[in-house]
Amino acid sequence: MLQIDELKFDEKGLIPAIVVDADTKRVLTLAYMNRESLQISLERGLTCFFSRSRQELWLKGETSGNYQHIVSIAADCDRDALVVLVEPDGPACHKGTTSCFNDLVFESDERHPFSMEGLMALIEGRKAEKKEGSYTSYLFDKGLDKILKKVGEESTEVIIAAKAEDKRDTIYEIADLTYHVMVLMCEMGISLDEILQELASRHVIDHKVKQEKMT
Numbered sequence: 001m002l003q004i005d006e007l008k009f010d011e012k013g014l015i016p017a018i019v020v021d022a023d024t025k026r027v028l029t030l031a032y033m034n035r036e037s038l039q040i041s042l043e044r045g046l047t048c049f050f051s052r053s054r055q056e057l058w059l060k061g062e063t064s065g066n067y068q069h070i071v072s073i074a075a076d077c078d079r080d081a082l083v084v085l086v087e088p089d090g091p092a093c094h095k096g097t098t099s100c101f102n103d104l105v106f107e108s109d110e111r112h113p114f115s116m117e118g119l120m121a122l123i124e125g126r127k128a129e130k131k132e133g134s135y136t137s138y139l140f141d142k143g144l145d146k147i148l149k150k151v152g153e154e155s156t157e158v159i160i161a162a163k164a165e166d167k168r169d170t171i172y173e174i175a176d177l178t179y180h181v182m183v184l185m186c187e188m189g190i191s192l193d194e195i196l197q198e199l200a201s202r203h204v205i206d207h208k209v210k211q212e213k214m215t
Contacts, residue, residue, distance in 0.1 A: 004035055004042075008080040014050060015082060019092065022071040022085040023193060024117050028092035029100040031060075033082065045070050047084060066090030091189070097124040098191055116192060119179070123186045139183050147187055150180045 009015050014032040021028055031049040033041065037057050040048040047060045047068040061067030068086035075082055093100040102125035126136035139147050154177040161169040185195070 002075055002079070004038060006079060007038075007075060007082075008078065009035065010080070014052070015080060017047075017049065017082040017084050019047060019068060019084045019086055021098075021193070022087050023196075026099055026117055026121075027101055028068075028086070028088065028098070038082075041070060041073070041084075047086060060092075061089060064090065066092070068092070088193075091191070093128075095128045096189060097121075097128050099124075102128060116182075120182055120186070120192055123182055127186055136183060139180075140187065144184075144187055147180065147184050151177070151184055154180050 007015055013034045015034075015038070017031050017033050019028045019031065020026065031047075032052060033048070034050040034057075037048040037050045040057070040059070044059075047070060049058055049060060050056070051058050059067075067089045068084075069089070071085040071087060073082055073084050088098075091098050093102075099121060102121055104125075123136055126134050127140045130137040130141065139150065154173065157173040158170065158177050161173045185191070
């Protein structure tokens with residue numbers, strides 16, 4: 001285990017800390033720590049940073065409630081940068097998005113695999129920064145009632161397609177419904193992790209019920 005004294009802080013006494021979700025491995029934010037904030041982070045198990053703009057320490061989540069529980073901290077080979085794995089209580093970005101990194105600079109058409117996390121990041125980006133001509137931005141502009149209406153409409157479409165036993169159409173409609181539900185999640189500040197945690201808790205309950213039936 002490295003000691004704080006073995007790390008290389010810059011001329012201002014700071015070291016960059018890349019904060020990563022321990023479960024999804026998504027980069028949440030880039031912040032800076034000084035010796036004091038790093039020591040606080042180690043002692044409390046919560047991320048504490050040094051604000052370069054305010055020139056003061058800030059415990060992430062102290063105001064918003066979106067604490068970041070530290071799983072591990074690792075230094076790079078030069079020992080002048082940190083990767084902090086965390087379990088977040090909520091969005092990392094002050095704009096209310098899961099990650100601060102939502103605005104694409106480049107994306108390869110050939111080497112960009114689809115993921116639910118990537119889609120959610122795109123949706124969050126459309127909410128944070130409205131884009132003209134974007135259907136997603138349009139939904140956020142119209143608000144919760146419009147989003148709920150679309151969720152209801154797409155749910156009906158799924159039922160109709162499934163009732164007709166049309167597998168291809170049902171897949172298409174479920175994809176539409178999933179997208180609109182994710183827009184609703186973003187509108188309400190619900191993350192994919194929260195849904196996965198809820199499903200995981202139900203899996204445990206279901207497992208216990210099965211065990212009870214067998215005994």
